[in-house]
Amino acid sequence: MKKKICVIFGGESTEYEISLRSAASIINELDKEKYDIMTVGITRGGKWKEYTGKVENIICDRWYDDSLKDVSVDLGGADGALIVYGNGKLEKVKIDCAFLGLHGANGEDGTVQGMLKLAHIPYTGPDMLTSCLGMDKAYTKIMLESAGIDQAKWVTVNDYDRDEIMKKVVDAEEIFGYPMFVKPANAGSSIGIGKAKNRDELMSAIDNAFKFDRRIIIEEFLSGREVECAVMGKRGVVRVSCVGEIKAANEFYDYEAKYSDKVESKLIIPAEFKDGIEKRIKETAKKAFIALDGKGYSRVDFFVNEDDGTVKLNEINTLPGFTSISMFPKLFMHEGFSYAEILDRLIEIGME
Missing domain, CATH: 3.30.1490.20 (ATP-grasp fold, A domain)
Incomplete structure (x- = not known):
C-alpha cells in the first residue's frame, strides 16, 4: 500500500522562492510507485492551500489561485491528519509523513515541526528543539562552543x-x-x-x-576554502558524505552567487585536501549534528585554511536546499544514492 506523503512548501519567509524550487525537485523525484503525493502550498500571507496543478507552476510561483481548497492541521485528533475544506465540503486526510520543503522562518525554525508533532504527523528533518536552535545563528554558536567546536568569533x-x-x-x-x-x-x-x-x-x-x-x-571574517559536508541519519546512527567545495562567483557566497542564473559559482565534488583535513571536516560535521541532537539531515558549512591547518565551522543548515543545484543531494548522490533514494531515507527516518 502506498504511503501518503504531503510535501509542504512556500511560507511566510524571505526564503519563499528557494522553498518553491526545493519542493518542485522533491515532488518530481519522489517515487510515484511508493507514494501517494499530496501537495500543500503556504502563501506569503500564511494561507495553507491544497495544490493539485502542474509542478512547473510551483517553480515560477504561479501555483496559487483563489479556487484552491483550504488546508489546516487536525489538532483535535490523534491519527495524524490534515483537514481539507472547500465548496462546502470537509475531508480529513491521513498523512503518513510530511516532507518539509520549507526554508527560513515559520518552517525551518520549529514552528511547523511543533504543530505537526501536536497533530501526530511524522515529518522529515530535525525535531522542534533542534530546528529552533539550528535556525538561530547566535544560539547555534553557543551550543557548538559548548561542544568544543572551532568556529568564527x-x-x-x-x-x-x-x-x-x-x-x-x-x-x-x-x-x-x-x-x-x-x-x-x-x-x-x-x-x-x-x-x-x-x-x-x-x-x-x-x-x-x-x-x-x-x-x-x-x-x-574567515579566510580560506569554503566547503560543505552533508549529514544524514538519526540519533546515534549518522552517515556523513564526502566534502564539496564552493568556488563563489561573487566576493562571498551570497544569494546571487547561490541562485542567480546571471552568475555561475562552481561546486567541486569531491574536494581534495591534504594532511587528513577531510577526515577532520567529516568528524566535526558529525559532532555538530549530534551536539544539536540532529535527526534527518543537515548540511554543515566550513572554512578551511590549509596554510595553518585550521578547520572552522561556519554554520549548520538543518533543512538544506533540495533544488537541482543544491549541495546536499549532490554530495549524497556522489556517495552512490540516487536522488529518489535520498528522499526515501529521509521519509523512513521521519516515520521512525
Missing part, C-alpha cells in the same frame, strides 16, 4: 541593544577587527548578509541586517 546584537550599538561595534573591532561579516540570526540563503571593511560599512550592514531579524550577529 562573534558578537550578538539584539534590537534592544541598538541604543548602545557603538559599544557592540567597539567590542567587535577589538575582538576580531576588519573585515567582518554581519548576519541576521534567523535567515538563510545568505539573505541580509553584509561584509564590512570599515566602520561606515559596518553600520550600514547592521542597519540592513536588522531589516530581516530582531537579532543579528557580527562575525569574524
Whole structure:
C-alpha cells in the first residue's frame, strides 16, 4: 500500500522562492510507485492551500489561485491528519509523513515541526528543539562552543541593544577587527548578509541586517576554502558524505552567487585536501549534528585554511536546499544514492 506523503512548501519567509524550487525537485523525484503525493502550498500571507496543478507552476510561483481548497492541521485528533475544506465540503486526510520543503522562518525554525508533532504527523528533518536552535545563528554558536567546536568569533546584537550599538561595534573591532561579516540570526540563503571593511560599512550592514531579524550577529571574517559536508541519519546512527567545495562567483557566497542564473559559482565534488583535513571536516560535521541532537539531515558549512591547518565551522543548515543545484543531494548522490533514494531515507527516518 502506498504511503501518503504531503510535501509542504512556500511560507511566510524571505526564503519563499528557494522553498518553491526545493519542493518542485522533491515532488518530481519522489517515487510515484511508493507514494501517494499530496501537495500543500503556504502563501506569503500564511494561507495553507491544497495544490493539485502542474509542478512547473510551483517553480515560477504561479501555483496559487483563489479556487484552491483550504488546508489546516487536525489538532483535535490523534491519527495524524490534515483537514481539507472547500465548496462546502470537509475531508480529513491521513498523512503518513510530511516532507518539509520549507526554508527560513515559520518552517525551518520549529514552528511547523511543533504543530505537526501536536497533530501526530511524522515529518522529515530535525525535531522542534533542534530546528529552533539550528535556525538561530547566535544560539547555534553557543551550543557548538559548548561542544568544543572551532568556529568564527562573534558578537550578538539584539534590537534592544541598538541604543548602545557603538559599544557592540567597539567590542567587535577589538575582538576580531576588519573585515567582518554581519548576519541576521534567523535567515538563510545568505539573505541580509553584509561584509564590512570599515566602520561606515559596518553600520550600514547592521542597519540592513536588522531589516530581516530582531537579532543579528557580527562575525569574524574567515579566510580560506569554503566547503560543505552533508549529514544524514538519526540519533546515534549518522552517515556523513564526502566534502564539496564552493568556488563563489561573487566576493562571498551570497544569494546571487547561490541562485542567480546571471552568475555561475562552481561546486567541486569531491574536494581534495591534504594532511587528513577531510577526515577532520567529516568528524566535526558529525559532532555538530549530534551536539544539536540532529535527526534527518543537515548540511554543515566550513572554512578551511590549509596554510595553518585550521578547520572552522561556519554554520549548520538543518533543512538544506533540495533544488537541482543544491549541495546536499549532490554530495549524497556522489556517495552512490540516487536522488529518489535520498528522499526515501529521509521519509523512513521521519516515520521512525
